[in-house]
Amino acid sequence: MSELIPPSETSEPIPIRTGTITAEDQKEAVVRLGSAKGGWWRQVGWRHLIAWVALFFGLFPILFLFSAAINPIGTLSTAQLIPNGASLENFSKLFDTTEYVAWYWNTMLIALVAGTLSMFISACAAYAYSRFRFRGRRLGLLGLLLIQMFPQFLAIVTLYLMFTTITDYYPRIGFNTPWSLIILYLGGALGVNTWLMKGFLDTIPKDLDESARVDGATHAQIFFGIILPLITPILAVTGLLGFIGYVNEFLIANVFLTDPESKTLAVGLFGLVAGERNNNFGVFAAGAVLAAIPTVVLFQILQRFIVGGLTTGAVKG
Amino acid sequence: MLVKIALLGLVLAIAIFGAFPLIEQQQWLGLALLVLVTAVIFWVYLSPRRIPAKYLIPGTLFLLAFQVFPVLYTMSTAFTNFGDAHRGSKEDAIQAIEGASITKVEGSTDYRLAVATEGDPITGDIVFLLTDFETKQSQVGTSDGLEPLPPEGVQLSPLGNVTEAPGYTILTIGAAGAREEDLADFSVPTENGAIVAAGLTRAFEGAPQRAYDEACDCIKDAETGQTWTADETDGLFVDDQGENLAQGWQVNVGLRNFADVVTDPLIAKYFFRTLVWNLAFAALTVAGTFALGLLVAVVLNHERLKGQRIYRSLLILPYAMPAFAMLLLWRDMFNTDFGLINRMFGTEVNWFGKPVTAMIAVLLVQLWMGYPYMFLVATGALQSIPGDLKEAASVDGAKPVYAFRTIIFPLLLVALAPLMIASFAFNFNNFNAIYMVSEGGPFPPDNPQIGATDLLITYTYRLAFGAQGAQYGFAAAVSVFIFLIVAVFSIIGFRRTRALEEVN
Numbered sequence: 001m002s003e004l005i006p007p008s009e010t011s012e013p014i015p016i017r018t019g020t021i022t023a024e025d026q027k028e029a030v031v032r033l034g035s036a037k038g039g040w041w042r043q044v045g046w047r048h049l050i051a052w053v054a055l056f057f058g059l060f061p062i063l064f065l066f067s068a069a070i071n072p073i074g075t076l077s078t079a080q081l082i083p084n085g086a087s088l089e090n091f092s093k094l095f096d097t098t099e100y101v102a103w104y105w106n107t108m109l110i111a112l113v114a115g116t117l118s119m120f121i122s123a124c125a126a127y128a129y130s131r132f133r134f135r136g137r138r139l140g141l142l143g144l145l146l147i148q149m150f151p152q153f154l155a156i157v158t159l160y161l162m163f164t165t166i167t168d169y170y171p172r173i174g175f176n177t178p179w180s181l182i183i184l185y186l187g188g189a190l191g192v193n194t195w196l197m198k199g200f201l202d203t204i205p206k207d208l209d210e211s212a213r214v215d216g217a218t219h220a221q222i223f224f225g226i227i228l229p230l231i232t233p234i235l236a237v238t239g240l241l242g243f244i245g246y247v248n249e250f251l252i253a254n255v256f257l258t259d260p261e262s263k264t265l266a267v268g269l270f271g272l273v274a275g276e277r278n279n280n281f282g283v284f285a286a287g288a289v290l291a292a293i294p295t296v297v298l299f300q301i302l303q304r305f306i307v308g309g310l311t312t313g314a315v316k317g
Numbered sequence: 318m319l320v321k322i323a324l325l326g327l328v329l330a331i332a333i334f335g336a337f338p339l340i341e342q343q344q345w346l347g348l349a350l351l352v353l354v355t356a357v358i359f360w361v362y363l364s365p366r367r368i369p370a371k372y373l374i375p376g377t378l379f380l381l382a383f384q385v386f387p388v389l390y391t392m393s394t395a396f397t398n399f400g401d402a403h404r405g406s407k408e409d410a411i412q413a414i415e416g417a418s419i420t421k422v423e424g425s426t427d428y429r430l431a432v433a434t435e436g437d438p439i440t441g442d443i444v445f446l447l448t449d450f451e452t453k454q455s456q457v458g459t460s461d462g463l464e465p466l467p468p469e470g471v472q473l474s475p476l477g478n479v480t481e482a483p484g485y486t487i488l489t490i491g492a493a494g495a496r497e498e499d500l501a502d503f504s505v506p507t508e509n510g511a512i513v514a515a516g517l518t519r520a521f522e523g524a525p526q527r528a529y530d531e532a533c534d535c536i537k538d539a540e541t542g543q544t545w546t547a548d549e550t551d552g553l554f555v556d557d558q559g560e561n562l563a564q565g566w567q568v569n570v571g572l573r574n575f576a577d578v579v580t581d582p583l584i585a586k587y588f589f590r591t592l593v594w595n596l597a598f599a600a601l602t603v604a605g606t607f608a609l610g611l612l613v614a615v616v617l618n619h620e621r622l623k624g625q626r627i628y629r630s631l632l633i634l635p636y637a638m639p640a641f642a643m644l645l646l647w648r649d650m651f652n653t654d655f656g657l658i659n660r661m662f663g664t665e666v667n668w669f670g671k672p673v674t675a676m677i678a679v680l681l682v683q684l685w686m687g688y689p690y691m692f693l694v695a696t697g698a699l700q701s702i703p704g705d706l707k708e709a710a711s712v713d714g715a716k717p718v719y720a721f722r723t724i725i726f727p728l729l730l731v732a733l734a735p736l737m738i739a740s741f742a743f744n745f746n747n748f749n750a751i752y753m754v755s756e757g758g759p760f761p762p763d764n765p766q767i768g769a770t771d772l773l774i775t776y777t778y779r780l781a782f783g784a785q786g787a788q789y790g791f792a793a794a795v796s797v798f799i800f801l802i803v804a805v806f807s808i809i810g811f812r813r814t815r816a817l818e819e820v821n
Contacts, residue, residue, distance in 0.1 A: 034548025050616045051628050054609075058689065060472060064657055065646055077655035121376040127370035140373070147384055149742065149803040155387035157394075157781065161560050162387065167440060169347075171336040175440075190376040190738060219368050248640045250749060266641040271755075273645055278655055288642035299637035300630055306693055311602050 069289045074282025089287035100287060102261040103268040106178050107247055108294065110264060114182045115243035118189035119235055125190050127223055133207065140163035141195075148191045156255060159184065163256065176262040181253055187247055193238045199228070200234040236305035244295055265291045321362065327625035328358055332607075335706070354378065395574055395793035401786040403552050403567045410566040411529045414536055414554070416504045417564070418527040419513050428512065429477040430520040432500065433485040438492045443503050444514065446479035446487070447520060455479055455738065458505030458512055469696075478518055493517055526556025549732060574794035587767045588795075592802070594676070595772045599745040602683040603737055611729070613722070629696070642721045644753040647682045669755050672769035679754050679770050683744070688742075697733040699725070738810035742803050746774045773799045 023121075060081060068079035072087040094100050106276075109118070128134075129141055167174025172181055205228070212222050228235070250266045257263045263271070272284045332355040339348045386713070390603045397403075409504040434441035445458035446466065455473070471797055480487065493500065495524035505512040510524035522550060525540050530745070534806040535546040538552050544555035545562050552568035553561040578588055621636035650657040651668040659665055668678045751757055755777045757768035766785065767776050773795065779785075781792035 006526060044619060044623075047619055047622050048617045048624075050613065050631075054613045055628070055631055057685065058632055061643065061646055061650065061685065062634060065642075065649065070400070075655075076652065079657070081657060083660065103358040121379070124372040125376045128369040134369045137369075146804060147380070147388065149800055155391040157384070157787075158387040158390045169342065169344075170335065171437075171440075178528060180597065183379070184383050186376075187323075188380075188381040190380050194376075219371075220586050223372075236479045244637075244640075248749070249640050250753075265639070266424075269642060270645065273649070281649060284642075284645070288639065288646065289643060292638045295639060299633060303630070303633065303693075 016071050024169055031040070056286040065285050066124040068282055068285035069284075071282050074279070076278045076281035079281060079285070091290075094283045094286045094290075096266065097283070098287075099261045099263070099273070100268070101292075103263050103265045104290070106257075106262065107264040107266070107291070110178045110181050110185075111243045111246040113178075114185040114246050115239050118186055118193070118242050119239040121189040122187065122191075122193045122238060123197055123228065123231065124223075124233060125194050125229060126201055129194065130198045130201035130205070141198075144190055144194055145192075156252060159252065173254055176259045178262075180256055181246075181249075181264075184252065184256075185249070193242070196238065197231065197234050200231055204230055236302045240298055240306065244297065245293075247295060260264060324357065325362060328355065340644075351774075391525040391793050392797055394570060394603070394790050395797050396569055397567050397790045398552055398570050399567050399572075399790040399793075403565045405566060407544065407547070407552075407566040408553075410554075410564050413502070413564045414562060415514070415529065416464060416511060417504075418538075419511050419523040419524050420526050421521050422510075422524045425524070426507075426522045427520075429479075429515055430516075430518055431479040431482075431487050432493050432514070432517055433479075433482065433487045434496075438486050438488055439495070439812075441486065442497055443496065444485060445503075445505055445514070445520060446482055447505075447512065448473065448479060451479070453477060455482075459483075460503065462506055463512070476518075485656060489696060490517060494631075498657055533694075542596070570790065574791045575797070577611065577791065578795060578798060583764060587761075587764055588773075589667055591767060591773055591776055594770070595745060596616040598680070598683075598772060599741050601680055602744045602747075603741045605680065605684045606687035606691045606740075607733075607737060609688040609693075610693075610783070611695045612690050614695035614803055615689070616700055618626060618696060633689045633693055636693070637780040638738055639665040640751065641749060642684065644749055648754045651678050669758050672759060675755050675759060675770045678739060682754055683747070683750055686750070687744075694736055695729065698729050701732070702728055709733065722734075734813075735811070738807060741810070742807050742820070745772070745803055745806070746799065747772065747776065748774050750779070751775045773802075 005227075018280055064079065064081050066317060067081060067083040068076075069090055070083055070086045070088070071079050072085045072089050074090050074093070133227065163175060163180055166180070171177075172179065173183060208226060208230075211220050212226055217225070247264075248266060249264075250270065253264050254267050254270070260268075269284055269287050269291070272280045332351060336348060339351065344805055358374065361367050361374055391634055427450040428445075429450065431446040433443060433444050433446050436442075442459070446455065447458050447463075450457045450651050453473075456463045456469060457466045457471055463609040466479070466482060468696070470481065470483040471479060474480050485760060488496070500514065503514070507522055512520050512522045514520045527536050528536050529535075533544065533546065535544045537544050543556060545556045547553075548561075549553045549568060550570070551561075551664070553565040555561045556767065577584055579585055604744070649655070649658075653659060653665065653667045656668075658668070666674055669675045704730075706724060707720065710724055711717075715723070751770055751772050752775050755768070755770045757771035757779065759770075766779060766783070771779075777792045777795045777799065780795065
């Protein structure tokens with residue numbers, strides 16, 4: 001057969017190759033992507049599949065928590081992944097038998113105040129480290145990293161002794177008050193966050209401050225009027241991460257808050273399943289579902305800042 | 318300017334307010350500290366110069382008070398034997414030993430007792446309101462001694478127990494039970510010995526059976542004649558058989574705590590095994606969450622994929638849920654009898670019964686807790702990689718996988734390395750992840766102090782606050798080790814990323 005092929009057939013592609021082959025190829029590619037079913041699968045279909053697998057892995061514990069919360073019997077052994085009945089029994093038990101409302105209020109108060117203040121304090125320090133050169137600057141920055149590496153809660157014996165004295169003199173900021181935890185948490189305001197913010201601030205051109213200064217702006221005007229609005233993404237991230245961290249803090253809160261009505265959600269709910277694990281499981285799940293609402297809502301609102309804020313600060317840190 | 322004046326005024330107001338209790342209690346050192354801090358604040362903010370300090374002071378003050386000072390103080394206890402039975406000074410120990418040996422002697426006075434506190438029943442100092450059996454005189458016994466009780470407003474029960482006294486809160490049986498530990502240590506010193514409680518309604522004056530003798534630096538038992546000599550290196554009173562009295566005092570032990578970690582065979586064996594597992598736990602957690610997060614991020618990062626926003630919002634849910642609650646939930650899902658995991662797969666695995674399954678369980682939990690975060694930051698990093706880079710690669714004929722491996726992945730690594738190091742350091746000390754899920758278990762039969770899934774940090778916590786008695790000094794020594802290990806790894810890590818960044 002090959003001998004019979006006329007020379008014209010073999011020579012035909014040559015002019016095409018020099019002239020129109022790219023256009024032809026593209027057309028072919030577009031057709032293949034658009035029409036064939038296998039094409040859809042290869043392009044996006046398998047992505048959906050992996051996303052669904054990841055979703056299942058990510059969401060089944062949350063679904064289980066939710067089912068357990070509305071499970072009418074309220075024990076661990078009867079809780080199913082798919083709810084087998086719905087009742088608000090666990091919720092009413094939660095409000096009747098525990099100080100849940102007080103726990104919720106304490107947690108929100110502590111996390112909001114400590115989160116906001118530590119975000120602000122950290123931003124102030126980051127501004128100083130990013131924009132000024134002074135004695136002890138390098139030492140301070142390195143010191144912040146180092147002190148973070150010492151597990152702070154091991155100092156809990158010392159903290160306990162300190163706050164025993166503080167409770168004697170100033171009961172308002174002593175044990176069993178939210179303020180004791182707030183001022184204690186502020187001790188950790190400077191740290192990794194400060195580095196993150198300093199990295200972010202370093203990416204904002206200094207010319208901006210310079211020109212404002214030439215126009216007669218004071219350092220405070222520059223900080224509050226120019227810098228703070230520009231670093232909103234990283235403020236949102238550190239504020240949110242701080243908030244979540246304080247909501248979840250268990251160890252120190254567990255030592256400091258012993259009165260039932262002074263506890264936080266973490267301490268209170270832990271107490272629920274510490275002893276009666278099986279029986280209190282539904283009540284615990286109901287409490288956990290309600291406790292998740294603020295963080296989940298905040299997360300969805302601030303989602304876009306997190307991605308930008310974390311990576312920008314990290315690359316330049 | 319107005320704001321500044323208002324804030325400085327607030328500082329002054331707080332300082333003055335804070336000074337009153339200190340003056341009342343004659344705490345001059347605390348007062349001096351308060352004045353000094355206030356003075357520094359005014360010195361910095363009233364001057365037009367010292368601008369950096371203006372921004373650093375708020376955070377630094379809190380840092381010094383609640384981190385630097387406690388951490389340094391804790392580190393200093395690493396050189397002592399501070400812990401249960403070694404809490405106070407030698408004088409405290411002697412007092413406690415003598416107090417504990419008080420017994421009733423011929424002709425000692427009996428009292429009707431009411432246990433009360435000065436002020437708050439939970440935190441106030443304990444006092445004994447005592448009524449003499451014979452004379453019916455009421456007195457107040459504090460840890461400083463006996464004082465007459467002013468008779469105004471004092472009510473007695475028919476038996477003679479004080480039922481009401483102005484300025485004192487009389488404890489009910491329940492409230493007294495809550496202060497059991499304080500009560501056990503409480504006695505009222507008198508000339509002949511001390512007044513101790515016999516139950517909650519009666520007390521007597523007794524003489525100590527054991528007394529400290531300065532001449533031989535020992536404790537002598539009056540009845541048996543036995544002696545316990547002070548041992549200053551261990552902070553204990555020891556008899557000639559080598560037996561010691563339970564109550565000791567705090568002494569400097571130099572580097573002994575550190576040496577114990579390395580040389581004591583039982584401790585060292587488990588310490589190094591725990592260190593290895595701890596490193597593996599942190600590394601596997603970071604690697605696993607990063608791999609899964611990156612995979613999902615890459616898969617979802619496709620412009621033609623519909624529903625990306627919904628996927629993303631749902632995928633970060635595990636990260637947004639309160640971690641403490643989810644950890645406890647996972648613990649119960651791994652429950653052998655009632656847990657969802659066993660019921661779902663029809664297995665009967667005792668997850669926390671064997672080291673290997675317990676390790677798998679805690680790692681799986683960490684994978685679940687951590688991958689949404691990695692997914693989030695990987696997505697951010699992927700989107701920040703310039704589009705022309707990818708285009709250039711495909712124009713040059715690179716296959717997607719090849720382009721990813723040679724161009725995109727290295728870029729991602731540079732961008733995310735600092736976060737991964739931070740994640741490693743965090744997980745190295747991820748206390749909640751272990752304490753709330755496996756509690757460190759299962760434990761080997763020869764050592765109930767350190768379990769198979771214990772991290773150094775949970776091990777240290779058990780040393781310091783565990784059921785086997787507090788060993789703060791030793792725990793502090795272990796935490797210094799932890800500090801050094803994390804510091805070294807982080808410094809190496811940051812050095813290497815610096816190098817990576819310079820290459821690109």
